[in-house]
Amino acid sequence: MALQDIDTEVGKLLDRMEALDDDEKFNLVIFSDHGMTTIDPARTINITDALNSEPGLYTTIMEGTALVSIYTPNKQAEDKVFTLLKDMSPHMHVYRQEDIPARFYYKDGPFVSSITCIADLGWTILQPLKVDFPTKGATKMVGYHGYDNGEVDMRGIFYAYGPYFKPGSRVDHIQAIDPYSVMCNILELTPSANNGSLAVFEPLKAVSGGNTVFASILSVWFSGVVGLLAWRAG
CATH class of the missing domain: 3.30.1360.180 (Gyrase A; domain 2)
Known part of the structure; x- marks a missing residue:
């Protein structure tokens, strides 16, 4: 199954990341633009x-x-x-x-x-x-997908691993427009004007305030169904 294949490959990537020397480590961010829900011809x-x-x-x-x-x-x-x-x-x-x-x-x-x-x-x-x-x-x-954005099933995922992020940390809820800000912060880039918030990621940061010295990032987009692989944001 596709989900099992993705889960296996992500697991391999995390194992390889863990084996890297500290000065070679990078940040992995997995997130989706929406959630999914079940539909049925009876409804x-x-x-x-x-x-x-x-x-x-x-x-x-x-x-x-x-x-x-x-x-x-x-x-x-x-x-x-x-x-x-x-x-x-x-x-x-x-x-x-x-x-x-x-x-x-x-x-x-x-x-x-x-x-x-x-x-x-x-x-x-x-x-x-x-x-x-x-x-x-x-x-x-x-x-x-595409239903009321107040429904829990419509929420996407945000799952991150690497030196920028504090192990085991989590936030209750982020907006779909927020990941851009934290990705720019990791890369030490000045973000363009946007309505997202970097502040919501403060509880996740390994070091509070300022940019991390680890500036490399790998971001992976999945469809909302990959929410089965990670905790739901919110």
């Missing part, structure tokens, strides 16, 4: 018939499964679509653009649709342009 919400109930209700529809973006041609169509969908299922939340929760950091984007539908964790929204349950090849998918 679907099909909005196809509602959106096709009369012509001209939408100009295009994007995404599917966890989130659906519906672009309407005018305010009248927007109102109609909202009315059709808002009470369709207790497992789907329907928002006008201005009502999308601020914690999603999404609603003010220039290309956000007039209507956004978000499924509850593990539920799948089917829509006119994606009427079938999601598959990969001929196999139905069993996991997906």
Whole structure:
């Protein structure tokens, strides 16, 4: 299995790191951009018939499964679509653009649709342009992401090892935008302007304050499913 292969190779890498002399040691950081959750064909919400109930209700529809973006041609169509969908299922939340929760950091984007539908964790929204349950090849998918960012399953991982980090330390929660700051700090680089925080990593540092003298870093990106290999950030 892929996860077992990854786990084996990471284990070999850690063993080789441990055998290095102190002046050759580097930092390994493994993190993901999101988590994953289980999906099932028994938990679907099909909005196809509602959106096709009369012509001209939408100009295009994007995404599917966890989130659906519906672009309407005018305010009248927007109102109609909202009315059709808002009470369709207790497992789907329907928002006008201005009502999308601020914690999603999404609603003010220039290309956000007039209507956004978000499924509850593990539920799948089917829509006119994606009427079938999601598959990969001929196999139905069993996991997906893109749900409410407040759900624990949607959290990514952050796992680190090396001279910069204090063994056994952990933090309760970091944001996806935070690892950039700590990677720059390890490399003694000045980060570009960003909204991440270096301060959240203070409990993890082997030496408080200032940059570490060990400036080499190896970073590895995995998909959210590799959260099975490491503790969840938060």
